[in-house]
Each structure stands twice: as C-alpha cells, then as structure tokens.
Amino acid sequence: MFVIIAGGGKVGGQLARDLMAERHEVVVMESNPGKARALQDEIGDAVVPHDASEGRWLIDAGIGRADLLIAVTGDDEDNIVICQLGEALSEGRARTITRINNPKNSDTFRTLGIEAIVNATDLVMTMIERDVSVAPVVHLMRLRSAGLELVEMTVAEGSAADGSTPEELRLPEQGGRISVILRNGEAVLPSPTTRLHAGDSVVLVAQTEFEEALGRQFAAPTIV
Amino acid sequence: MYAIVIGCGRAGAEIASRMCEQGHSVVVIDRDRAAFHRLSDGFAGTTIVGHAIDEDCLVSAGIERADAVIATTYGDNSNLIAVQLARKRFKVKRAIARVKDSVRASAFERLGFETIPSTTIVGDAFEQVLGWEPHQPNGSAENGS
Numbered sequence: 001m002f003v004i005i006a007g008g009g010k011v012g013g014q015l016a017r018d019l020m021a022e023r024h025e026v027v028v029m030e031s032n033p034g035k036a037r038a039l040q041d042e043i044g045d046a047v048v049p050h051d052a053s054e055g056r057w058l059i060d061a062g063i064g065r066a067d068l069l070i071a072v073t074g075d076d077e078d079n080i081v082i083c084q085l086g087e088a089l090s091e092g093r094a095r096t097i098t099r100i101n102n103p104k105n106s107d108t109f110r111t112l113g114i115e116a117i118v119n120a121t122d123l124v125m126t127m128i129e130r131d132v133s134v135a136p137v138v139h140l141m142r143l144r145s146a147g148l149e150l151v152e153m154t155v156a157e158g159s160a161a162d163g164s165t166p167e168e169l170r171l172p173e174q175g176g177r178i179s180v181i182l183r184n185g186e187a188v189l190p191s192p193t194t195r196l197h198a199g200d201s202v203v204l205v206a207q208t209e210f211e212e213a214l215g216r217q218f219a220a221p222t223i224v
Numbered sequence: 225m226y227a228i229v230i231g232c233g234r235a236g237a238e239i240a241s242r243m244c245e246q247g248h249s250v251v252v253i254d255r256d257r258a259a260f261h262r263l264s265d266g267f268a269g270t271t272i273v274g275h276a277i278d279e280d281c282l283v284s285a286g287i288e289r290a291d292a293v294i295a296t297t298y299g300d301n302s303n304l305i306a307v308q309l310a311r312k313r314f315k316v317k318r319a320i321a322r323v324k325d326s327v328r329a330s331a332f333e334r335l336g337f338e339t340i341p342s343t344t345i346v347g348d349a350f351e352q353v354l355g356w357e358p359h360q361p362n363g364s365a366e367n368g369s
Contacts (some may be wrong), residue, residue, distance in 0.1 A: 054327075084331075105277075
C-alpha cells in the first residue's frame with residue numbers, strides 16, 4: 001500500500017515508522033524545515049519538506065497513485081482541506097483519514113459531511129495509542145446522520161470471519177468497510193485480500209441495518 | 225444585497241469598500257481590529273472582530289440571511305472551509321473563496337465551490353499585458369506519475 005502522511009509531527013512520524021515497518025510505501029509531507037530535516041535524518045528520502053495543501057507538492061508526492069492519505073498536521077482546517085484536495089486530485093481513488101485537534105471543531109466538520117472520517121480516525125488513533133481491550137462488539141459511536149455505525153468486533157475462533165478476507169465475507173455488499181485491524185496491539189491497514197484471524201479486533205464502519213448480520217459473521221458458531 | 229466579507233486585508237477591504245459604494249449592505253469580519261483601517265473612508269458597513277470559521281461569529285454577522293459570503297483571508301484553507309460552511313451549513317447562495325494556490329483553486333472548482341484563483345488571475349493579466357496567450361490551467365494529478 002502507498003500511503004501519504006501530511007504532517008511530520010509526533011503522530012505523523014510514528015505512523016510513518018509503523019507503516020514502514022510493515023513494508024508499506026510511505027511519504028511524509030512536513031512544511032516546517034526543522035521538523036522535516038529531523039525526520040529526513042531518520043527515514044531518508046520518504047520526506048517531502050513541503051505543505052501538503054499546496055497542490056503541486058501533493059501531486060509531486062504521488063497523490064495520483066496513493067491508496068491512503070492521512071492528514072495529521074496540527075491545524076484542523078489544513079487537515080480537512082488536505083483530505084478534500086487529495087480526494088479531488090486522485091479522482092476519488094485515495095482513501096483519506098484525518099483527525100481533529102480541537103474538539104470544538106467537530107460540529108463544524110460534521111456539517112461539512114466529513115463526520116465519519118474525522119471522528120472515526122480520532123477514535124482509531126486513540127485506540128492504537130492505548131491498549132485495546134477485547135470485547136465482542138463495542139459501539140464506538142453512532143454516526144446518526146449517515147445511518148452508519150462505527151463498531152469494533154473481535155473475530156471469534158471458528159466464526160465465519162476467522163480465516164476469511166473482507167472480500168470473501170462480502171463485507172462491502174453488506175455495507176461494511178473495515179477501517180483498521182488491530183492485531184497483537186498493532187494496527188494493520190486492510191486490503192480486500194487481508195486474511196482475518198481469531199483474536200483480531202476489527203474496526204469497521206457499517207450501515208446500521210446490516211450491523212446485526214455483520215456481527216453474526218464475527219461471532220463463534222452456536223452449537224445446536 | 226447583504227454580503228459578508230471575511231478577512232480585511234487589501235483584497236477584502238477593496239471588495240468590501242466597493243460593495244458598500246454600490247449600495248450593498250456589508251459586514252466585514254477580521255481577527256485583527258487594526259485591519260479595518262484599510263476600509264475606505266466612506267465605508268458605512270459593519271465590522272466584527274472574529275475568526276473565519278467560528279460559527280457563532282458568522283451567525284452574529286447575520287450569515288443566516290446573507291446573500292453572499294466572500295472569503296479573502298490570507299489562508300487558502302480558511303477561505304475554503306468558510307465557503308463550505310456558508311454553503312452547506314447556512315445555505316448561502318453565493319460563497320466565493322480567494323485561493324492563491326492555482327491547483328487547489330481548480331480542484332475545489334471541480335468540487336462545485338466558487339473560487340477566485342488570484343495567482344492565476346495575476347499571471348494571466350501579466351501575459352495579457354505582454355501580449356501572450358493565456359496559459360492552460362493544469363490542475364489534475366497525473367495517475368501513475
């Protein structure tokens with residue numbers, strides 16, 4: 001997977017290290033020369049020392065072929081515009097996630113129709129940062145306006161999900177989209193062919209009406 | 225027309241003063257009270273100290289009954305957020321953002337937002353004065369590049 005990270009601060013740098021350790025291709029964009037240089041010393045050529053909301057640099061960084069754009073600069077307005085710009089420049093190809101720095105802004109961003117992305121990521125980040133507790137289905141939050149739920153499900157041994165890929169489970173057809181897999185305390189960004197294993201925690205956005213059906217695929221088989 | 229001008233730099237002060245002269249009702253918002261000195265002497269509109277994307281500030285400026293929002297702050301991203309709020313949250317008919325970055329301007333034009341791509345406009349003006357053909361804007365990413 002090719003990932004562009006906008007913002008080379010604490011969160012951006014850590015994300016870059018984690019993703020590179022998992023053999024993903026990563027580019028970090030950081031406009032502060034000092035921060036960019038410090039990161040360059042560590043991860044080399046993968047740093048573009050420019051503002052990601054500046055269109056030409058985002059194109060230069062490879063947004064045209066990016067699978068994922070993660071905006072984690074310290075400025076909420078910048079993060080939102082970077083994601084919107086990335087979606088536009090990649091013609092919708094790149095998935096984008098961002099975080100809210102100032103919770104005061106969450107209402108504002110919700111009105112812009114980017115609630116799921118913003119809040120989901122915020123929670124995903126928090127979950128990555130702390131140890132994720134194991135629970136069958138945890139409602140992370142209800143995304144009412146969109147008719148969506150953000151849920152965390154744990155893959156039970158012997159369940160339909162155990163050993164299957166999101167594609168085989170036909171998740172997209174059921175309105176489900178996996179945002180992140182938390183495996184042994186580490187975050188794995190899934191592709192349609194990533195195989196799930198018992199014990200994985202899966203954070204997924206699901207349409208409310210399909211949530212129960214999705215939950216059954218992750219639950220242990222009942223003995224009749 | 226009832227218009228809100230966000231940002232009272234040179235461009236904001238210019239358009240606010242012009243609109244006022246043409247008999248429109250104008251409210252100007254800027255973070256810095258000192259910025260309002262740029263308005264023309266005859267400016268008869270209202271000034272508010274506040275932030276571009278603060279909804280409370282926009283409401284007190286009367287955005288709910290505004291016919292137009294013109295975002296001219298120094299920051300392209302603030303302007304783009306302000307026009308999105310105006311259009312989506314407050315259903316303002318015309319919301320126009322000054323955007324210096326040409327690529328960002330054309331991308332948001334394609335997303336359906338009105339922009340004034342100031343750098344492109346200045347570039348075109350220079351070309352015109354020099355008698356050259358205006359250049360073709362190139363704002364889309366090349367896939368696979």
